[in-house]
Amino acid sequence: MTAKPHAGSCDRNREPILAVLRRHLGDARTVLEIGSGTGQHAVHFAAAMPWLRWQASDHRDHLPGINQWLDEAALPNTPAPLELQAVVGSGLRPLPPVPLVDGEAGFDAVFTANTLHIMGWEEVQALFAGLPPLMAPGALFIAYGPFNQGGGFSSDSNRAFDGWLKARDPRSGIRDFEAVDALARAQGLELGEDVAMPANNRTLVWRRAPARTG
Numbered sequence: 416m417t418a419k420p421h422a423g424s425c426d427r428n429r430e431p432i433l434a435v436l437r438r439h440l441g442d443a444r445t446v447l448e449i450g451s452g453t454g455q456h457a458v459h460f461a462a463a464m465p466w467l468r469w470q471a472s473d474h475r476d477h478l479p480g481i482n483q484w485l486d487e488a489a490l491p492n493t494p495a496p497l498e499l500q501a502v503v504g505s506g507l508r509p510l511p512p513v514p515l516v517d518g519e520a521g522f523d524a525v526f527t528a529n530t531l532h533i534m535g536w537e538e539v540q541a542l543f544a545g546l547p548p549l550m551a552p553g554a555l556f557i558a559y560g561p562f563n564q565g566g567g568f569s570s571d572s573n574r575a576f577d578g579w580l581k582a583r584d585p586r587s588g589i590r591d592f593e594a595v596d597a598l599a600r601a602q603g604l605e606l607g608e609d610v611a612m613p614a615n616n617r618t619l620v621w622r623r624a625p626a627r628t629g
């Protein structure tokens with residue numbers, strides 16, 4: 416049996432992220448996490464917010480590690496992780512079954528941490544293009560990670576991190592908040608909150624328009 420995958424960053428950022436999520440997810444029932452990585456966030460957030468059904472997802476290579484975390488925690492609100500990728504030109508594939516719960520028109524929230532600077536910009540575009548069919552009216556899209564603003568890095572450490580990312584994969588890199596927000600707006604998402612987080616990160620919370628009545 417191989418050791419569970421572990422990211423020290425998750426140990427450091429999970430409580431500050433949880434504080435933001437708690438404020439926004441009190442009325443939510445279902446959350447889709449994109450790019451769950453190790454699965455540590457899924458376990459921590461699902462345990463802390465037992466009213467949620469927390470659906471982890473990632474590339475198929477990550478699913479065994481996520482399963483190790485989920486199986487060990489044995490929580491009642493973490494279904495098996497889904498294979499899900501932002502695919503250039505195709506949105507999010509394969510599309511998870513929607514509605515996931517009878518009568519629901521999509522997830523109440525989609526959460527992603529530290530993914531937008533890892534994938535190429537075209538994948539970031541695909542991710543946003545793929546969101547609407549997965550989000551219920553009024554649903555939230557919540558993204559945690561580093562972002563640039565006004566064309567500049569928010570810290571020397573983020574500048575160095577961006578250099579490290581690009582040396583590893585030239586398609587990756589810290590994204591401009593304005594460009595990401597433009598993608599969100601193009602999908603009908605409106606920024607509701609922009610929370611400064613430790614270590615020069617941010618949590619951005621967008622909301623999809625609620626269903627029209629009448």
Ligand SMILES: C[S@@+](CC[C@H](N)C(=O)[O-])C[C@H]1O[C@@H](n2cnc3c(N)ncnc32)[C@H](O)[C@@H]1O
Nearest residue numbers: 422450451452474500501528529530533534538
């Ligand atoms: C730095 S890890 C972050 C993992 C975890 N969310 C965390 O905060 O520790 C980046 C994650 O993004 C995922 N990822 C990369 N490209 C992706 C894509 N095109 N679609 C979905 N996820 C992707 C990777 O598989 C990986 O799990």
